[in-house]
Amino acid sequence: MDWIHKTEQSSVESHGLKHDEFDSIVKGLGREPNLTELGIFSAMWNEHCSYKSSKFWLKKLPTTGARVVQGPGENAGVIDIDDGDVAVFKMESHNHPSYIEPYQGAATGVGGILRDIFTMGARPVANLNALRFGEPSHPKTKHLLAGVVEGIGGYGNCIGVPTVGGEVNFHPSYNGNILVNAMTVGIAKKDKIFYSAAAGIGNPVVYVGSKTGRDGIHGATMASAEFDDDTEDKKPTVQVGDPFTEKLLLEACLELMKEQAIIAIQDMGAAGLTSSSIEMASKGNVGLEIDLTKVPMRASNMTAYELMLSESQERMLMVLEPGKEDMARAIFKKWDLEFEVIGKVTDTKNLVLNMHGKEEACIPINILVEDAPEYQRDYTVREPAKEYLIDEGTLKSETIIDDLVKMISHPNLCSRRWIWEQYDHMVMADTLVRPGSDAAVVRVHGTNKAIAISTDCSPTYCKHNSFEGGKHAVVETWRNLVASGALPIAITDCMNFGNPEKPEIMGEFVECIRGMTEACSVLEYPVVSGNVSLYNETNGEGIYPTPAIGGVGLIKDISKTKTIAFKQNDTLVYTIGETNGHLGNSQFLSIVLNKELGSTPIIDLNDELKNGKFILELISQDLALSVHDIGEGGLLIAAAEMSLSSGIGISINCERKNHAYLFGEDQGRYIIEIDKKNEAQLKKLSNDHSVVLECIGHTTDENIEIKDIGKISIQDLKTNHENWFQNFTK
């Protein structure tokens, strides 16, 4: 196709815009854009900001429910947690920057998601994360792991919000493209939630926070492209975080929010001033006129282009009630922050930018937003992997204890203590369940209730059966919340995939969404916020599909909180749910036999629901002493984790003492510990609920024993479980 425009073709391409996208800009404007305008379109129409490949499919996810106050589309989702309180939460990716510069990339990922939460009027009370690294032997893994963990800690510790949980795994598919997904949960009052729709013609548009510098220009465009061998050159597109300023911004914003002064507020995240101003104008169906000379600047001689595309951190844009400027200014000055009226709301429905008296841009908002490209990309769905039949004869039961040791000391199943001890997980003094259990539990300050939070995803499940993998990611968080004694309410999703222009990648995305949709519907566990990160590829090699899910639930009475730690010696240990011994695509195959083979386990959502409700019933009747869901690694790993976190042993005497039974990853299962005196009541209840119940043994003093097979002391197993990260990062 011939290039017929005056604007250089190379300039359009370097802005990440396709030819037909540029055609529609020219058509919409009725002229060619100037450089500033081109930069603005580039920032708004990249994949990261426009969701152009994913929007069509995201609309299929269930987003409503009795407790949903705000679903997707705002800075974060909002759910009702009774008594006029709401929980505000979202998870977001910061993959590309973290690969280029792990400390700052991860730190600003935390900073960005925190701002999304307090922009809505919520005080952040918990941070979590979901991290994926390449295989440990890859030369970059150690450096990336250390940098990311330090960056997350560096930001969260300083701002004083506890980092209470998360997940991490290692797989070669992330060798050239790690994933850093950060989640924040905040608490607000239902009648004091702040939104981003600008309103009130003539009202002042106010800039607060840090000054604007030249950092992070084109960050969002970078995050929408694949990596190649020149990735190092992209370092200047990574922003630099200042958690101290964010702490001041948090306190100043919450202080101003107590007054009746803010009409709309939006943080400046990806694509900075561009996306925040356009978002506010578009939501309010108004125009904005901004005088860029008024923007507080860190560097001299910044151009309109640079000011609009900078991703300097710790900044916010607000529309204030007229007349409230001085009061608001006093608050921000008290916290030593910038406060500048930089424009006003107009009725033109245009974004107009002036600088030194000259008009630098004039773009109708609807062209930027409603006319943004949306693609229904071609997709092909791969056949799910077939069942891999192991010759059971080759698996000798004598190796079970050795296999347990191998698995529990493997980077994908070992203790994450080395990570969470670098995060302040107790500041704010409301952390009731610390990292290392099924879900983190954080009390709602000053009350007797708490929220439980869990992040999860199994990329290998998703790779080999994207539909079941999508279901699983949702269900695993649901199960974790249930096991903690919480009523699961809603999720946030962080969809990390490869290049959507490849039909097989798009197929993975479509199937994961379909699986998630089904799980969310049956469990009545809607999606209230989320983020999509595509083009996670290096040199054409895509990552495994990774729909990371963050689930939030409510514990109405904190005395009903459960952890995975065994509580007493000589109690009974039962499994809930049916164990068939599904070894396909399991941790046992991957770690012990070094094979990534077989079918992803299938989840029966009705069983899942039934078993989960049964667990909640047991907890409400105070029948369960401890509860743990059976996840990756199967029954024996779950039982060992309950021993490791308590120091109380277990003697397992189940019917089938073989690999398939002990390491199989059948879904919908839990382990519970109960007092002997409650056994009859447990059996009666399980009958009433028609759940499958099996006694697998009892707790003992200090060993993990499988009757007639072998045993290992908790202390020995602990040494194996605890040391991997420490040794790896030395």
Place this chain on the structure above:
Amino acid sequence: MKSHVIVFPGSNCDRDVAVAIESISGSAPEMVWHKNTSIAESDLIVVPGGFSYGDYLRCGAIASTSPVINEVIKKAKAGVPVIGICNGFQILIETSLLDGALIRNNSLSFICKDIYIKPENTSSIFTKNNIVAKMPIAHNEGNYFASTDTIKKIKDHDQIAFKYCDINGVVSEESNPNGSLDNIAGILNDKKNVLGLMPHPERAVELSLGSDDGKHIFEGVLK
């Protein structure tokens, strides 16, 4: 019972301390902004943890020159009980109200976990409950260091408040989380009315958080 909690930009344990004080004494402390230059009559001043002024210079260094700090020093010298926790300890050291230095943890990383401490001095109002106490630490620069002369001086004057130990009170290298000299977790001034410690007693005032041993440190002053 009147108490005060200093709030610097970047303090992040100020609320936790206030909640702990109120739960123990029944009355909420007054929060004192760093730009204030006077503090009303007080039975206890707490300099809380956090990252005062971002701690972008040496930890506590900027806070030690803040407007409010002269008043804290004046009150401390007049005998008002003062506790500096974590960053607060670092700040009190920077003001020279307390001796020594707090350098980077020997692991070179931030550490957040439960530890045990036991009182060395049993005469001060903060340490007279002679029990092994469990509470969290959460810091990057908590490795106590001092010159041989200083160590001798604080020992001679019975100024070591707490040492890191194990659950049974045994002080050893294994129970030292950050490399602190002699396992020192907290020290006193020579008049014993100023305490600085790295562990967070305010995070250990109720069993649902894992421990209520932290109460003892406040109780001597607040009751």
